[in-house]
Amino acid sequence: MRDKVKEVILEAIVETNQLMPEGKKIERSLEAKLSAPEGKLDSLSLVNFIVCLEEKLEKKLNITLALANGDTMTAGKTPFSDVDNLSQYICELINKSK
Amino acid sequence: MRKIKCSLISDFNIENLASLLIARVRHPQIEVDVSPYGQVVQALMTGHPDEAGFLVVWTRPQSVIASYPHGSLDEMFKEVDAYSDLLIEKSRKVKAILVPAWTDLFSGRGLGLLDLKHGVGTGNILMALNLRLARNLDAAGNIFLMDAGRWVISAGKNAFNPKLWYMAKIAFNIDVFKEAVKDIKAAVNAILGESKKLIVLDLDDTLWGGIVGDVGWENLKLGGHDFQGEAFADFQRALKSFKDRGILLAIVSKNEESVALDAIEKHPEMILKKDDFVGWRINWGDKAQNIVELVGELNLGLQSVVFIDDNPAERARVAEALPEVLVPDWPEDKMLYKKALLDLRCFDAVTIDQDDLQRTKSYLDNQKREAEKKSFPTIDEWLKSLNMRIVFEDLNNANLQRIVQLFNKTNQMNLATRRLTESELLQWLAVPNRKLWSVSISDRFGHMGLTGIISIELSDGKVFIVDFILSCRAMGRRVENVMVEKVIEYAKQAGVRHVLAKFKETEKNKPCLDFWKSSDFQHCVEENIFSLEIAG
Numbered sequence: 001m002r003d004k005v006k007e008v009i010l011e012a013i014v015e016t017n018q019l020m021p022e023g024k025k026i027e028r029s030l031e032a033k034l035s036a037p038e039g040k041l042d043s044l045s046l047v048n049f050i051v052c053l054e055e056k057l058e059k060k061l062n063i064t065l066a067l068a069n070g071d072t073m074t075a076g077k078t079p080f081s082d083v084d085n086l087s088q089y090i091c092e093l094i095n096k097s098k
Numbered sequence: 099m100r101k102i103k104c105s106l107i108s109d110f111n112i113e114n115l116a117s118l119l120i121a122r123v124r125h126p127q128i129e130v131d132v133s134p135y136g137q138v139v140q141a142l143m144t145g146h147p148d149e150a151g152f153l154v155v156w157t158r159p160q161s162v163i164a165s166y167p168h169g170s171l172d173e174m175f176k177e178v179d180a181y182s183d184l185l186i187e188k189s190r191k192v193k194a195i196l197v198p199a200w201t202d203l204f205s206g207r208g209l210g211l212l213d214l215k216h217g218v219g220t221g222n223i224l225m226a227l228n229l230r231l232a233r234n235l236d237a238a239g240n241i242f243l244m245d246a247g248r249w250v251i252s253a254g255k256n257a258f259n260p261k262l263w264y265m266a267k268i269a270f271n272i273d274v275f276k277e278a279v280k281d282i283k284a285a286v287n288a289i290l291g292e293s294k295k296l297i298v299l300d301l302d303d304t305l306w307g308g309i310v311g312d313v314g315w316e317n318l319k320l321g322g323h324d325f326q327g328e329a330f331a332d333f334q335r336a337l338k339s340f341k342d343r344g345i346l347l348a349i350v351s352k353n354e355e356s357v358a359l360d361a362i363e364k365h366p367e368m369i370l371k372k373d374d375f376v377g378w379r380i381n382w383g384d385k386a387q388n389i390v391e392l393v394g395e396l397n398l399g400l401q402s403v404v405f406i407d408d409n410p411a412e413r414a415r416v417a418e419a420l421p422e423v424l425v426p427d428w429p430e431d432k433m434l435y436k437k438a439l440l441d442l443r444c445f446d447a448v449t450i451d452q453d454d455l456q457r458t459k460s461y462l463d464n465q466k467r468e469a470e471k472k473s474f475p476t477i478d479e480w481l482k483s484l485n486m487r488i489v490f491e492d493l494n495n496a497n498l499q500r501i502v503q504l505f506n507k508t509n510q511m512n513l514a515t516r517r518l519t520e521s522e523l524l525q526w527l528a529v530p531n532r533k534l535w536s537v538s539i540s541d542r543f544g545h546m547g548l549t550g551i552i553s554i555e556l557s558d559g560k561v562f563i564v565d566f567i568l569s570c571r572a573m574g575r576r577v578e579n580v581m582v583e584k585v586i587e588y589a590k591q592a593g594v595r596h597v598l599a600k601f602k603e604t605e606k607n608k609p610c611l612d613f614w615k616s617s618d619f620q621h622c623v624e625e626n627i628f629s630l631e632i633a634g
Binding site for chain 1: 111113114118120121259261262265266268271272
C-alpha cells in the first residue's frame with residue numbers, strides 16, 4: 001500500500017508544480033522535500049498540494065482522508081515535510097480507519 | 099517574444115489563475131499582476147500601473163451584490179448597475195476587461211427543485227443578474243463577459259472544493275482555472291487581432307466518410323441513417339455556421355478535381371456547397387505547397403490558416419513545412435469531429451458584423467474580378483471596367499464597430515499596426531487636429547463594404563498619416579493610391595504642404611512597405627518615414 005500511496009503523492013507533486021513558478025517546482029522524486037522550510041511548498045501551495053493529494057487518493061485508491069487538520073497544519077509537527085514522512089502518515093490514517 | 103500585460107482583480111485568492119496564465123504552454127505569453135483579493139471596488143476605482151493592459155475582474159455575486167441572494171430583484175439589479183458603472187468607467191483606461199460571469203458554487207443545489215423558479219431560486223436569480231450584467235456591459239465595446247459556467251461544468255464535481263476556500267480563499271479548483279486560462283488567452287488573441295480566418299479542409303474521411311475516388315459519390319458516408327454519416331453531416335453543419343460568421347472555408351485534397359467537385363455538387367446530403375468555399379486545390383500535389391498557393395491567391399497570411407485533415411501523415415507534413423499554420427490534432431473517431439472543431443479557440447472574434455456575414459461572398463466576387471482581369475490587356479483597363487466606387491466617411495456610430503474590427507484584424511496593408519479598442523480609438527480621436535476616414539468600396543460585382551481606414555494628425559504644419567489600413571481583399575486595385583490622394587487633398591485644403599507617413603514594421607506588413615516604396619513619397623530609410631512635399 002505504501003508504494004501506491006507514494007505513487008499518488010508523486011502525481012500530486014506533478015499537478016501542484018503546474019501552479020509553481022520556475023525555480024520553485026518540487027522535484028518529482030521519493031526523496032523530495034515538501035513543505036517549508038526545507039521544501040518549496042509555502043502556505044498557499046501546501047493547500048493546493050493537500051487538496052490535490054486528497055482528490056487523487058480518492059480517485060486512484062478510493063480512500064477518503066482529511067489530511068489537513070489542526071495537528072498536521074501546525075509548524076514543527078507537520079507530516080508534509082517529505083514524501084517518505086507523508087506516505088507513512090497516510091498509511092497510518094488508512095490503518096486507523098479500517 | 100512580446101509579453102501581454104494582464105491585471106487580475108478578484109474577491110477571492112486568484113494566485114492559481116495567475117500562475118497558470120504565466121506558464122508558457124499556450125500563446126500569448128502573459129505578464130500578470132494581481133491586486134490584493136477582496137478589494138474589488140477599490141482596485142476598480144483607483145489607478146493601476148498597468149492601466150494600458152488587459153484586466154480580468156472575477157468576482158462572486160456574494161461579494162459585489164450585498165443583497166444577494168435574499169434581497170428583492172430590484173435591489174440586486176441596482177447593485178449590478180452600480181457595479182457595471184464601475185467596470186464601464188474602468189474600461190476607458192484599459193485595453194479590455196474580461197469579466198467571468200457569476201457562478202455560485204457555494205450555494206450547491208440552492209433550493210433544489212425550486213432553484214430555477216422565477217423570483218425564488220438562487221439559480222434563477224443568478225441567471226437574471228448575469229443577464230442584467232451582460233446588458234449593462236454592452237455599453238462598453240471593450241468589456242467581454244465570459245462564460246465561467248462552462249469552465250465549472252468542464253471541471254466536474256470538484257470544481258468547488260470547500261477546503262480550498264476555507265484554507266486559502268480559493269474559489270475554484272485547478273481545472274476551472276485551466277479552462278479559464280484557455281478562454282482568456284483566446285480572448286487576448288482575438289482582441290489583438292490574431293484570430294484565424296481560414297479553415298483549409300481535406301475531403302475524404304474528413305468532410306465525408308470514404309474515398310470518393312474508390313467508392314463514388316453515391317456511396318459516401320454522409321447524412322442518412324448511419325451514425326457516422328450523421329456525424330459527418332453535423333461536422334459540415336458546424337463548418338457552415340463558422341462560414342456564416344465570417345470564417346472562410348477552402349479545400350486542399352488529394353483527389354481528381356472533377357470527381358471531388360461532382361460529389362460536392364451531386365450528393366444530396368452535402369451541407370456545404372461549392373460556393374461555401376472560397377477556393378480549392380484538388381490534385382495529387384503536395385498539400386503544403388497547395389496551401390501556400392491557395393492562401394497567396396486569397397491575399398491572406400499563413401498565420402491565418404487552420405488545416406484540418408484526418409490523415410496524421412498529411413498533418414505532420416503541413417505542420418513541419420508550414421509552422422505558421424495551425425494544424426490541430428484530429429480525432430480518429432469521426433463522431434468527435436464536430437466537437438474537435440468547436441473546441442478550437444482560435445476563431446474568437448471581438449465583433450461580428452454585416453461584413454463578416456458576407457465575407458465568403460466577397461471573396462467569391464473577388465475571384466470573378468480576378469478571372470476577368472486576365473481578359474483585359476492592361477490593369478488600368480480592367481480597373482476601369484469594374485466601375486469602382488470608393489466612399490470616404492468620417493467615424494460614426496454605424497461604422498465604429500467595423501472600424502475597430504479592421505484596426506484589430508488587418509495585418510498586411512497596415513502602416514502602424516495599432517491595435518485599438520473602441521474606447522482607445524475614441525480617446526485618440528478626441529484630441530483636436532486628428533481625423534479618421536473609413537473607406538468603403540463597391541463595383542459592378544458587388545459591395546465590398548468598409549475595407550479601409552486612414553487616420554491623420556495635423557501637427558507642426560504637417561499632415562502625419564498615422565493609420566493606413568486596407569483589407570487584403572481590396573489590395574492591389576489602386577485603392578491605396580486613392581487613399582493617399584484623399585490625404586493630399588485634405589492637406590491642400592488645410593493649406594499644408596508636407597505629408598508624412600511613419601511605417602512601423604511587423605512580421606506581416608511587408609505589402610504595406612512595398613506600396614509606400616512604390617509611391618511618390620520619399621523614403622527616409624533610417625527612420626522609416628515616407629514624406630511628400632506637395633507642389634504649390
